[in-house]
Amino acid sequence: MPEFSNEERNGRLRTTVTLQPGERVSFCRCQKSADLPFCDGTHKTCETTFGPLIVVVPAPEKAPEN
Numbered sequence: 001m002p003e004f005s006n007e008e009r010n011g012r013l014r015t016t017v018t019l020q021p022g023e024r025v026s027f028c029r030c031q032k033s034a035d036l037p038f039c040d041g042t043h044k045t046c047e048t049t050f051g052p053l054i055v056v057v058p059a060p061e062k063a064p065e066n
C-alpha cells in the first residue's frame, strides 16, 4: 500500500505519495471521487470522459538463476 501524507504549504493542501517498486496508485481526474486525490471508481457512474491517472512503479526484474 503506497504511503501518503498531507501537509499545508502556502495555504494549500499538498499530498505526497511514496511508492515502492511494484506498487501502483490511481489518481482521480474526474473530480467526483469521495477519496480525492485518489480514484474510487466513481468515474464509472457519471458522465465524464476522464478515467484515472495510474502511476506504476515497476518491480525490478529478477536476476536469472544459474
Ligand code: FES
Residues within 6 Å of the ligand: 027, 028, 029, 030, 031, 032, 033, 038, 039, 040, 041, 042, 043, 044, 050, 051, 052, 053
Ligand atoms: S473517480 Fe475520478 S477518475 Fe476515478
